[in-house]
Amino acid sequence: MSKISRRSFLTGVGVTAAGILAYKMMEVDDKKTQTAKVVIIGGGAGGVIAAKYIRILDPTLEVTLIEQNLAYYTCFMSNELFNGERTIESIKFSYDGLEKYGINFVYDQAIDIDPVAKKVILQGGKKLDYDRLIVSPGIDFKWDSIEGYDEEVAKQIPHAWKAGAQSLILRQQLEEMEDGGTVMITVPEKPFRCPTAPYERASLIAEYLKRHKPNSNILIFDANQAFPKQDLFMEGWEQLYGFDTENTLIEWIPSDEAGKIVRVGNAKEKAIYVGEFEDEQKADVINIIPPQMAGKIAFKGGLADESGWCPVNLKTFESSLQKDIHVIGDACIATPMPKSAHAANSQAKVCAIAVVSALQGKEMPTPSYANTCYSVVGDNFGVSFTAVYHLEEGKLQYVKGAGGFSPLEASAEDRKREVSYAHSWYNNITNEMFN
Amino acid sequence: MDYKITTRILLLVSGLLLVTTTWANEDNLPLMLVSNCIACHGFHGSSIGTTMPSIAGVDEEEFVETMEAYKKDELASTIMGRIAKGYTRTNFQVMAKYFYNQEKYCEKGAICPK
Numbered sequence: 001m002s003k004i005s006r007r008s009f010l011t012g013v014g015v016t017a018a019g020i021l022a023y024k025m026m027e028v029d030d031k032k033t034q035t036a037k038v039v040i041i042g043g044g045a046g047g048v049i050a051a052k053y054i055r056i057l058d059p060t061l062e063v064t065l066i067e068q069n070l071a072y073y074t075c076f077m078s079n080e081l082f083n084g085e086r087t088i089e090s091i092k093f094s095y096d097g098l099e100k101y102g103i104n105f106v107y108d109q110a111i112d113i114d115p116v117a118k119k120v121i122l123q124g125g126k127k128l129d130y131d132r133l134i135v136s137p138g139i140d141f142k143w144d145s146i147e148g149y150d151e152e153v154a155k156q157i158p159h160a161w162k163a164g165a166q167s168l169i170l171r172q173q174l175e176e177m178e179d180g181g182t183v184m185i186t187v188p189e190k191p192f193r194c195p196t197a198p199y200e201r202a203s204l205i206a207e208y209l210k211r212h213k214p215n216s217n218i219l220i221f222d223a224n225q226a227f228p229k230q231d232l233f234m235e236g237w238e239q240l241y242g243f244d245t246e247n248t249l250i251e252w253i254p255s256d257e258a259g260k261i262v263r264v265g266n267a268k269e270k271a272i273y274v275g276e277f278e279d280e281q282k283a284d285v286i287n288i289i290p291p292q293m294a295g296k297i298a299f300k301g302g303l304a305d306e307s308g309w310c311p312v313n314l315k316t317f318e319s320s321l322q323k324d325i326h327v328i329g330d331a332c333i334a335t336p337m338p339k340s341a342h343a344a345n346s347q348a349k350v351c352a353i354a355v356v357s358a359l360q361g362k363e364m365p366t367p368s369y370a371n372t373c374y375s376v377v378g379d380n381f382g383v384s385f386t387a388v389y390h391l392e393e394g395k396l397q398y399v400k401g402a403g404g405f406s407p408l409e410a411s412a413e414d415r416k417r418e419v420s421y422a423h424s425w426y427n428n429i430t431n432e433m434f435n
Numbered sequence: 436m437d438y439k440i441t442t443r444i445l446l447l448v449s450g451l452l453l454v455t456t457t458w459a460n461e462d463n464l465p466l467m468l469v470s471n472c473i474a475c476h477g478f479h480g481s482s483i484g485t486t487m488p489s490i491a492g493v494d495e496e497e498f499v500e501t502m503e504a505y506k507k508d509e510l511a512s513t514i515m516g517r518i519a520k521g522y523t524r525t526n527f528q529v530m531a532k533y534f535y536n537q538e539k540y541c542e543k544g545a546i547c548p549k
Contacts, residue, residue, distance in 0.1 A: 053466070342474055349470040365464040370471035370521070372514070384514050388471070388521025402521030406513065414513050417486070421475075421513065424484020428477040435478070 036061055036359045039120055039130035041110045041297055043067030043095060045076070045341040046136035046329030048433045049348035050355075055101040057356040064104040064128060066120065070094065072434075073163035076341040077426045079197060080376065081171050083204035084211075088168060097435040113301030115322040132355050134317075135303060135310075136329045136344070137295025138162075139193050142308070145291045148264035157264065157286045160201075161193060173285045174205065179213040181284035186261040186272065188291040189223040191309070193330050193339045196385070198222075198289055199233045200375040206241045206249040207378045220252045221274050221281070223260040228338075229375060229383055231408055236377030236415075264288065294331035301325060309333045314396055315367055316354035317347055326351050334369075337389060337396060343371040345429060367391055374422035382418030465533040468526055471518070472534070479540035480533075492538030498531035499524065 038054055038061055040047050051065045072093045080086040095105055106128070112121040113133065120128045141159065143150050149157070158169040174183065183205055187198040202220050209216040227233075237243030241250050253259040258275025264286075265271035271282045293299075293308030303310045303319050310327040311320040314334060319325045328351050329344035337343040350367045357364040369389040376382050387403035389396045406418060469480075472490065476482050480491035490498070504510040505519035522530075 057466070345474050346470060349466065353467055365467050368467050368471070370474070370518070372475060372518075386514055386517050388518065399521040402517060402519075404517050410513075417513050420486040421484075424482065424487030425475045427484045428482055428487060429474050431483050432473060432478040 036131040037129055038063045038132045038134065038355060038359075039128050040065045040134045040136065041120065042136035042138060042295070042329070043069075043072055043105075044136060044138050044329060044344065045074075045429075045433065046344035046348040046351075047134070048095070048098065049345050050134050050136065050328060050352045051103045052098060052101050052433075053349055053352035054356055055103055057352060058360065059102065061356070061359060062104070063102070064106055065095075066106045066108060066110050066122065066128070067095065068107065068109040068123075070107055073167070074341070074426075074430060075161070075163040075193065075197075076429075077422075078160070078163040078167050079201045079204050081167050082174060082201060083207040083378075085204075088164075091163060093430060093434045095434065110297050111300065113297065113303075113322075113325070115301060115325060118324065131324065132359065133325045134351060134355065135295075135298060135301065135319075135325060135327045135331065136348070137297045137331050139292040139330045139339075140295050141290040142293055143290065145188075146261055146264060146288065148266070149288055149290060153264060154288075157270075157288055159288055159290055161289050161292075170285070170287055174208060177213065177216065177284045180215040181213065182216065182282070183209070183218040183285045183287070184272065184281060184283040185218065185220050185287045185289065186274075187220060187222040187224065187227075187259075187289055189260075191339060192289065192292045194373075195338050195340075196228050196233075196373055196375045199227055199229070200377070201287070202250055202252075203233065203236065203241075203375075203377045206237070209249055210241060217248070218250050219281070219283070220250070221259045221261055221272070222253060223255050225254050225256060228373075229385060229405060232383040232406060233375070233377060235408055236381045236383070240378040240381060261288065292330075294327075298327065298331050303327055304331075307333070314394065315350075315391055316358070316364070317351040318354070326355065334396060336387075336398065337369065337371055338373065340371055340373050341429060342373065342425075343369075345432070346370050369396060372425065374418065374425055376419055376422055380412070380416040380419055382415055382420075382422050384418055384422070465529050468522070468529050469533050472530060479537040481537070481541045489541060490534045491541045493531070493534055495528075495531040495535045498534060499527045502527040502530075 040051050043065055051063050054061055054063050074091045078091050109123040110120050111123050118130050158166045160166045160170040185198055185202050202218055205218050234243060237250050242248045243250055258279050261272050261274050262278050263273040270286060271280050274281055294304045294310050298304045298310050303321055305311050310332045312327050312332045317326040317328050319327050328347040330339040346369050354364050372386040374382060374384045383406040385405050388399040390399055476487055476490045480489060482489040502519050505512055505515040508516050
């Protein structure tokens with residue numbers, strides 16, 4: 001053998017050995033992939049979609065979904081409880097329809113995460129191992145931000161910002177209110193879950209009052225100076241509820257006109273205190289939408305930053321703070337995507353593809369994101385906002401020229417169609433979630 | 436001879452490595468693109484909504500041309516025009532192929548094109 005050929009031979013052996021080693025490692029990885037465990041916390045608009053699509057994309061992955069309730073009440077469309085369009089049963093869903101995807105359901109509360117040992121700790125004492133964890137906990141309330149308002153008071157003065165029992169309290173109070181009464185809604189500073197929902201709620205309560213208690217009115221005390229779809233809402237309010245006339249059913253009080261709530265009187269008083277000088281405002285029914293933050297478990301897992309929300313890598317929704325943990329839905333920071341069910345649905349699909357790609361050692365395809373928010377302003381009057389987003393240098397950007405709001409002064413026919421599309425959207429997105 | 440065998444093994448192993456590491460993830464691409472369509476038009480494009488049309492089983496060319504027409508505002512819509520402007524013709528082709536193959540999933544109660 002010549003020197004050169006020996007060197008080639010030795011190099012060859014070296015490379016081959018490395019190649020075989022790499023191949024062996026891949027084999028190990030492959031075995032790991034086959035039994036890789038994905039745990040998901042939260043069975044809402046984000047969590048169930050992530051669970052379902054991961055199982056569809058790779059049935060060899062073990063997917064466990066932790067959810068504390070046996071049934072889910074969608075917060076989206078729950079405003080239609082207040083104009084009488086819907087019953088609570090119509091927004092209630094069980095998880096039974098998802099059994100066919102082979103998702104393990106654990107009905108318990110996740111109370112802690114150990115990101116080092118890669119375990120989720122449950123209220124019931126059990127610990128679940130994960131290779132990848134997806135946290136989709138929704139929101140919690142900053143109870144200490146409005147003086148006098150806490151979980152106990154919320155039983156008398158509901159927030160109804162998590163659907164279910166709270167929604168029913170508000171609905172009952174509206175039903176029991178006498179004609180000529182005053183309803184108040186307070187809106188927190190942005191960001192919060194469903195940025196247009198407070199105004200949709202006010203609209204649908206106004207519709208109820210118009211039909212059943214026409215001498216009543218509703219006031220919106222807003223900690224913001226403006227709100228999304230404002231011109232569209234106000235167009236609808238003018239057409240439907242006499243907005244900007246003496247007999248208006250709806251009034252909107254922005255932050256600079258003492259719109260921000262500071263304090264709540266005791267529940268019997270039915271009064272709130274607003275603005276710099278804490279002006280007293282009395283009402284018959286009060287709905288306080290408290291300031292919000294990511295669900296508690298996000299804080300336990302060290303996933304939230306000082307803003308109260310969870311920073312993520314927007315390509316994969318992996319936490320910027322903890323490895324192998326992803327955060328989707330209302331809890332994550334995905335600006336400019338709003339905290340909506342459709343956004344959570346979109347994020348869940350991107351995240352599911354990212355997690356499956358990572359566990360299979362594949363390259364992830366270019367992510368695509370979207371959101372649609374319908375708002376029902378009243379009888380045959382629906383409006384929408386929609387957007388398509390793409391990733392640019394790690395940030396979400398609107399695809400130029402796409403998306404936007406329903407036009408102002410659209411035809412009555414189009415406004416009517418948008419209501420029916422809102423209902424169709426609801427039927428389809430919940431069908432996708434629970435079947 | 437040893438050298439030749441080694442070379443063969445080397446080629447084989449590197450070939451395996453090549454295949455594994457460049458395995459394109461094309462399976463997931465249609466899902467990524469159609470995920471937005473599905474949210475409104477139903478799982479597999481099969482709508483149980485009262486007025487939202489199903490798109491499962493739509494002819495591929497018809498799908499692409501309809502979307503192009505929405506995109507150019509040649510076809511009136513409440514929202515489709517705004518959404519269509521967010522995607523390319525190539526995107527529409529990927530979506531069209533996906534939904535054409537979903538006809539079998541068209542659910543009971545859904546208004547399907549065929």
